[in-house]
Each structure stands twice: as structure tokens, then as C-alpha cells.
Amino acid sequence: MKNSDSIFADDVELIKDAEVLEEDYTPDKILCRDDALADFTDVLKPIYKGRPPQNAFLYGDTGVGKTAVTKYLRNKLVDDLERKNSNLPTDEQVTLNVIWINCENFTTGEHKTSSYQVAVGIVNRLREQGNRITGTGYAPQDVYDIMYSELDDLDGTILVVLDEVDKIGDDDTLLYELPRSRDMGYLEEVRVGVIGISNDYTFRKNLSPKVKDSLCETEIKFAPYDATELTQILSRRAELALYDSAYTKGIIDLVSSLAYKEASGSARRAIRLLRGSAEIAEGEGAEQIDETHVREADKKIEYGNIVESIADQDDEKLYILKGISHLDLVNKTPARTRTIHEAYSRVVRAYNEDGSKDPLTQRGMFNHLSKLVMFGFVNTIDRNKGASGGQWNEHEFSDDVDPGKVKEAYEGRGLDWKQIETRGVDR
Numbered sequence: 001m002k003n004s005d006s007i008f009a010d011d012v013e014l015i016k017d018a019e020v021l022e023e024d025y026t027p028d029k030i031l032c033r034d035d036a037l038a039d040f041t042d043v044l045k046p047i048y049k050g051r052p053p054q055n056a057f058l059y060g061d062t063g064v065g066k067t068a069v070t071k072y073l074r075n076k077l078v079d080d081l082e083r084k085n086s087n088l089p090t091d092e093q094v095t096l097n098v099i100w101i102n103c104e105n106f107t108t109g110e111h112k113t114s115s116y117q118v119a120v121g122i123v124n125r126l127r128e129q130g131n132r133i134t135g136t137g138y139a140p141q142d143v144y145d146i147m148y149s150e151l152d153d154l155d156g157t158i159l160v161v162l163d164e165v166d167k168i169g170d171d172d173t174l175l176y177e178l179p180r181s182r183d184m185g186y187l188e189e190v191r192v193g194v195i196g197i198s199n200d201y202t203f204r205k206n207l208s209p210k211v212k213d214s215l216c217e218t219e220i221k222f223a224p225y226d227a228t229e230l231t232q233i234l235s236r237r238a239e240l241a242l243y244d245s246a247y248t249k250g251i252i253d254l255v256s257s258l259a260y261k262e263a264s265g266s267a268r269r270a271i272r273l274l275r276g277s278a279e280i281a282e283g284e285g286a287e288q289i290d291e292t293h294v295r296e297a298d299k300k301i302e303y304g305n306i307v308e309s310i311a312d313q314d315d316e317k318l319y320i321l322k323g324i325s326h327l328d329l330v331n332k333t334p335a336r337t338r339t340i341h342e343a344y345s346r347v348v349r350a351y352n353e354d355g356s357k358d359p360l361t362q363r364g365m366f367n368h369l370s371k372l373v374m375f376g377f378v379n380t381i382d383r384n385k386g387a388s389g390g391q392w393n394e395h396e397f398s399d400d401v402d403p404g405k406v407k408e409a410y411e412g413r414g415l416d417w418k419q420i421e422t423r424g425v426d427r
């Protein structure tokens with residue numbers, strides 16, 4: 001802890017090593033994952049021994065250590081091989097190339113990640129700057145050919161890690177071919193092992209049988225952590241990241257139990273919450289994190305999560321949410337479907353002034369509105385005026401959503417928040 005005159009300094013510092021709380025920090029010890037570590041080690045053993053590599057598919061919910069465990073074992077394998085090689089004559093050494101691809105990084109605007117885009121990614125990972133290829137303009141087979149020729153120029157064993165592999169979508173060509181590339185005659189010099197990682201249960205279920213056969217040779221399941229496991233993981237992290245006097249065991253327990261309850265056992269959420277709590281406490285000049293700091297950090301994370309999940313919606317749903325926002329701002333919610341349709345239509349026209357896109361019909365819009373209800377963004381109220389009065393629905397934002405969050409989501413997507421006239425939109 002230290003004092004300073006700068007406006008950027010806090011009177012008290014609680015965090016001694018912020019890096020340890022960063023997303024991309026690889027822990028020096030993996031806790032509570034003995035089974036997964038053992039299974040995964042078996043998958044990688046052949047590489048260490050210089051035998052043909054195996055393939056594996058890792059799955060489990062978000063934040064449960066899939067990426068962390070993979071990075072940890074990759075580092076270990078690379079280190080141990082280096083040590084082994086240093087005692088061997090050159091011709092007996094095992095050469096390992098690891099290509100780590102996060103498939104999420106290949107989703108750019110309209111270009112959804114696909115086998116094609118990921119193959120382009122692999123090529124560019126292996127090529128020097130200036131010699132890279134673009135993500136469009138090649139016939140798919142050409143891209144695969146270029147990829148195989150680049151891979152074959154390497155030596156020994158190649159381990160391709162495809163993290164967030166579910167982002168690759170329906171076309172799983174690459175997942176089928178890559179693990180079999182040598183059998184299929186695409187490669188002669190090198191051997192390839194593929195590790196696929198996914199948190200999407202549907203993706204795993206829908207993989208084609210031939211992919212299941214090859215890539216999912218070994219499947220390693222990562223179950224969610226329970227509150228006790230989260231406490232262990234978090235205690236270790238807190239020890240490294242925070243000054244001893246900055247927190248108590250009670251705070252670690254509270255953070256773990258909140259992450260367990262609200263984020264189904266995600267260690268990521270627990271670590272984020274700890275970091276948020278520490279930052280809030282520091283901002284207030286507190287000597288120690290207390291429960292109010294944790295609660296406040298928790299609220300902030302929830303808020304951010306909702307804004308993010310609004311921003312993830314497709315255009316139609318974003319237009320509807322903006323329509324409802326404007327009705328909400330002039331107290332016209334709950335509103336009937338046709339009122340929402342009117343407001344939605346004005347939004348669509350405002351954002352497509354060139355007429356390139358027309359509003360959906362009320363029925364078409366209603367399908368999207370129903371999804372928003374299902375996702376918990378919007379509530380539906382049944383109105384019933386007795387036998388003669390008829391029946392209809394009205395809609396309003398759920399407690400989680402408000403116009404401010406929708407606006408932030410628009411900004412997050414790089415969209416202006418245009419003013420929409422609500423006069424003349426009837427109730």
C-alpha cells in the first residue's frame with residue numbers, strides 16, 4: 001500500500017498483482033480438475049513420446065477451465081519436450097508445433113466464422129506478414145490446399161487447438177478433414193492432432209457422425225464447479241493478487257457463492273467479481289473489501305452482461321427493443337402489439353433511410369417479440385375484459401432491461417441512437 005499525489009492514484013491499494021486477475025492469465029496450478037488433467041495428459045502423451053498424436057474434444061459450460069487447462073498442459077508439454085530434446089541427438093528429437101486458434105476471432109461483421117475462415121486463419125498464422133491471404137476471394141478447396149501445403153512445410157507433430165470451435169457453424173469440413181489429413185493423403189511430412197474446445201452443448205450434439213468419430217476420439221467433460229471448488233480456486237488467486245489485509249475468508253466465500261448461484265459455477269465470473277470488488281473498495285479508499293463492495297461489483301457485472309446480451313441480438317430484435325424504449329420513455333408501456341409494431345416500423349425506417357429494408361409485418365415482428373419474451377428481455381401481460389371486452393396482450397421491458405441499457409447496446413454495436421417520434425403511435 002502506498003500514498004501518492006497523483007489523481008490517478010488511490011489512497012490505499014489492495015491489489016498487489018493485477019495481472020493475476022486478468023482474463024488471459026494462465027494459472028500456475030490447476031485446482032479441482034484432477035480427472036480432466038489426467039485424461040488430457042493421456043491424450044498428449046503420444047506427442048511427448050514422438051508417436052502419432054491423438055485428437056480430443058473438450059466440452060463444458062463457460063468459465064469452467066477448458067481454456068486454462070489446455071494452455072497449462074500445452075505449456076507443460078512444450079517445456080518438458082524441450083528438456084527431453086536437450087538430452088537427445090538431433091535426429092531423435094521430437095519437434096512440436098502448436099497452432100492455437102480462437103475461432104471466435106474470425107467472426108467479422110457479416111462474415112460468420114466457418115471452416116473456410118479458420119483455414120485462412122491457420123494459413124496466416126504460418127505465414128509472414130505481407131504474405132498473408134485474405135478471408136475472401138479464394139475457392140474453398142484452394143484455401144484448404146494452401147493450408148495443407150503450409151502445414152506440410154513444418155516438421156514433426158502439429159497440435160492444432162481450436163478454441164470456441166462451435167463458432168465454426170454448420171460446415172464442419174475442417175473438423176472432419178484436419179484430424180484425418182494424413183490418412184486422406186493431404187499431408188506427408190507431418191502428423192496433426194486436433195483439440196476442439198466448446199461450451200455449446202447443441203454444437204457437440206449436432207456434430208456429424210464422421211466428426212464425432214475422428215475429432216471426438218476422446219471426449220473430456222468439464223463439469224461446473226461447486227461453491228467449495230470455486231472457493232479453492234479463488235483463494236489461490238486472491239493470495240497472489242491481493243495484499244493479505246485486503247480481504248477476509250468471508251469475502252472469498254461470498255464471492256464464490258454469488259458466482260455459483262448466478263453464473264452456474266463459472267470460475268471466470270468468480271474472478272471477475274473479486275477483481276471488481278477490489279477495484280470498488282480501492283476507489284472508496286477502504287482498507288479492506290467488504291460485503292457492500294462485492295454487492296456493488298456484482299450489480300455492475302450483471303448490468304454489463306445484460307447490455308452485452310442485448311447487443312448480441314439480431315437487427316430485428318434490436319429494432320423492436322428500440323421501439324419499446326421510445327414507448328417506455330413517454331410512459332406508453334405496457335403497449336399492445338400493434339403499438340409496438342408501429343414504433344418498431346418507425347425505427348426500421350429511420351435506420352434504413354435508403355429503403356433497403358422494410359419493416360416486417362406485425363405477425364413477422366411478433367415472432368421476434370416472442371423470442372425477446374422467451375429470453376427474458378420483455379414481459380407479456382394478458383389483458384382480459386371479460387366475455388364481451390375481448391382479450392389482448394401488452395408488452396413492456398422486464399426488470400432487467402431499460403432504455404439506457406438498450407442505448408448502450410446500440411453504442412456497443414457502433415450504431416447511433418437516433419431519435420424516434422412516438423407521437424401518433426396509439427396506445
Ligand SMILES: Nc1ncnc2c1ncn2[C@@H]1O[C@H](COP(=O)(O)OP(=O)(O)OP(=O)(O)O)[C@@H](O)[C@H]1O
Pocket residue numbers: 022023025026027029030031032033060061062063064065066067068069198199233267268271
Ligand atoms: N481449475 C482451475 N484452477 C485455476 N484457475 C481456473 C480453474 N478453472 C478456471 N480457472 C480460471 O477461471 C477463468 C475461466 O476459465 P477458462 O477461461 O479456462 O474457462 P473456459 O471453460 O475456457 O470458458 P469458455 O467456454 O467461456 O471459454 C480463467 O481465468 C481461469 O484461469
Ligand SMILES: [Mg+2]
Pocket residue numbers: 066067068163164
Ligand atoms: Mg475458453
